[in-house]
Amino acid sequence: MPTDSRRIAGPESSTNPYNFCSEKPRHELLQNGKRQDGRKENNIRPIFLKAGVVSQARGSAYIEQNETKAICAVYGPREVIRKEDFSMKGLLTCEFRFATFSCRERRQHQQDVEEKDYSVQLLEALEPAICLDKFPKAQVNIYVTVLQNDGSALAAAITCASVALADSGIEMYDMVAGSSVRVAGKSLLMDPSYQEEYKPEEDTGLTNSGSVTVGLMPSLQQVSAITSKGEIEFELVKQAVAKCVEVCTQLYPVLQQALVRSVSEKEDEDG
C-alpha cells in the first residue's frame, strides 16, 4: 500500500502494547443480570443528536452515545465530475472513516478494508430512503467520521447520516435509524460498547457469539440494512433482528426532535 510522504511516519513497525499482556483481561458480559456499565440487557445508552454542526456543509449532524462519537456531513447535489454514463437517478456516495486515534489500536489514515465495508453498508442503508429521482445525473456525497469508537459505530453512523441528509433538505421517503445487538450465548445485549462488541479473535467458548446491526425506516417500517458477524443460531438471529427493529422504532422520536430543533433554530436565525 502506498504511503503518504507528507505525513510523519511512525516507526516502521510498531505493536500495540496490549498484545504483550499475557492474559487479556476477561470480563463477564453479564453479572447478576447487569452489564459492566450497569445497564440491563435491553437498555441502550443515552443518545445526544444534533443537526447542523458543520457550517460549510449542505447538511450535517453529530451523534454521541456515551463514548461513541461520530460526525456526518452531506454535500450536494452537485455535478458528477468523472465521466460516467448518463443516469436518470442521482448518484450517492458514502465515505465512512474512523479517525486514526478513535479506536484502541491506531488506525492508518488510508481507508482500510473494514472502513470500505462500512461505507458500502452505510450507502445501502441510506439509499432506499432517498428520493434519488429528484436529482437526475447529480451526486450527493456523505462523509462520516467516527471521532471515538466505543462500540456500535455503524449503527450510530446510520442514524447520524440520515439526520444530516434530512438537515440538508434532500428529499427522503423516511429517516433511517440504526441499532445493533451483541449476541452472546442466550443473551442479547442491545447497543454494545467496545468491550461488549463481538471480536472474532476473542474465543469466548460460546457457540453463539456474534453481532447484528439493523437499519430501519421507522415510519414506513422497512428494513434498509441488515448485517451480522459471528456464528449465531438461527432462532437467535431472528430474535436479534426483531429486537433491533424494536429499538430503531423507539429511536424515531430522538431523530425527529433533533430535526425539529434544527428547523426552528434556522427560523430564528432568519428572523
Place this chain on the structure above:
Amino acid sequence: MSMATKDIYVPGQRICQLDENIICGQGTYDKNGFVYSSRAGYLHKLQSQDGKILFEVRTNVETTTVPSIDALVTARITNVTPRFCKCAILSVGRTLLRETFRGQIRKEDVRATEKDKVEMYKCFRPGDIVVARVISLGDAQSYVLSTAENELGVVIATSEAGSTMVPISWCKMQCPKSLAEEFRKVAKVQPQFIQYSGT
C-alpha cells in the same frame, strides 16, 4: 392564498389521508393512500382555485435544486465555438446554486427564427450572463439550454472597453463609454420577470 402552519414535519412523517381534494406539492409524496413529508420543514397549506388543497413542506433555507427540464436558469458563458457555446449554470429559477452545473447552448437553439443563419460569435461572448431554458438533461456532461424566446438571451454583458453594455436592439448592445456596438442575442427583459428574480 397560503397558510403556513407552525407544525414542523420530518421526512417520513404522515401528514394526512390522501383524497381527491388534496394535491401533493413540493416536499411531500403519497404512498398507500397517505400523504407523507419528504423534507424537514414547516407545513404549508395552499388553497388552489378549484377548491383543492395543496400541501407543501418548505424550509427557510435554500432548497436543494438541480436543473430540470423547462426550468429557467441563469448562466455565465465560459466558452464559445462556431457550433455551440459552453456555460456554467449559476442559478435555477430563484435558487442560487452553491456549485455550478455545466450547460451548453447549441447553435440551433439560440433563436427561434432563421436558425441556420446564426453565428455564435455574434450572439454570445465569454463572460456574458444569460437567461436560458433547460430543454434537455443532455448527456453525462452538460445540460442542453435554449435561448429561442424573446425573453431569453444575454442580460448582462461587458464591452471590450470594460463597462457594462446597454441593449439597443434585439441583436445589439452598446458600450456607454466608447459607444461601440457589439452583437449579442439580447433578452427582452420583462418587468414581471425582474420582479420574479428579485433584483
Place this chain on the structure above:
Amino acid sequence: MCFSTKPSQIYIDPTKSNMVDVLLSDAEKTFIIHGIQDNLRDDGRGCEDYRHMEIETDVVSSTSGSAKVRLANTEILVGVKAELGEPSPGKPDKGRLEFFVDCSANATPEFEGRGGEDLALEISNMLARAYDCPSCLDLGKLCVVKGQQCWVLYVDILLLECGGNLFDAASVAVKAAIHNTCIPAVTVSKDEGHVDIELSDDPFDVHHLDVTSAPCIVTLSKIGHSHVVDASQKEEACCLARLMMGVTEKGTVTALKKEGSGSLDPSSVEEMMETGKRVGQALNKSLKEVLCQEEQKGKKKEQTGFLR
C-alpha cells in the same frame, strides 16, 4: 414488499449496480415478476430451486487445493495456496485465511481495468465475514510456531463467466477448494532458542482441513412480493433488495447482509431468513456428498475441462 415509488420504472444503471446487469424492458420484467408470484420462473424452476451445479476439485496442479464450480452459466475457479507467514498479532496461535477475488475481463468487458473492483471487494468481504468465526474452520491447525510462524491460506477466486448468483457459487467453490487443500506436514525442532522448521519430503505426507462446519452463502432475491434463491442474471435485474446469508450445516448463521437499493419489510426479512436457512442446510449437505464422492474417485477421475 420492496419499496420504490415507481415500481414500474425500475431503472437499471450499469455504472451503479454491482451485479453484472443485462438490459430488460419493463414488459420482460413484469413477466418475470408475475411468474415468480405463481412460483414459476422463466427457466421452469420453483422459487427455492438451484440451477444445475457442477463441482470439480483438484483442477489446477500448481495450487495446494483448487475447485471449479459451474452454476448454469456462472463459472468460478478457486485456487488455494498455502504459504508460511506470520500470524496476525490478535490471534498468535491461529493460521490466516486471505480472500482475494479477481473479476476477469473475460467474463464481461465491464470488468476491464478497475471495473470489477467494487464487486470483487464485496465478494471477498462477504466471504471473509462468513468465515470469520472460530467454529467454522479450525485455524488452530494451521499454527506452526505460536506467535511466529503459521500457514497462510491465500484463497484466490477467479470469475470466469458471470451468469448470476456469484456469491453463492463463489462460496461453494471456496468450501470445495479448502476441502481439497493439502497442507504439507512440517516438523519443528528447537535448539538453543533457535527454531528450525523442516518440510516433509514426502508429497503424500499432508493433512487436510475439516470443512464440515464451514458456511455456504445463500442469496435470497426479493422480486415482486416473493423471494427466490439462485437468481439468474435476468432475475437479478428485476430485484431491488437481496439478503445474503452465510449458513452452516447446523443451520447457524455466520454472516448476514442486505444488498441493493431497495428495502424490506421486517416480516419478509424473517421469511427470507427461514428460506435461507432451509436452502443453506440442504446446499451444505449435498455439497458434502459431492465432495466425498470426488475424494473417493481420487486421481482416477477424468478431467472435464473448462468452460464447456
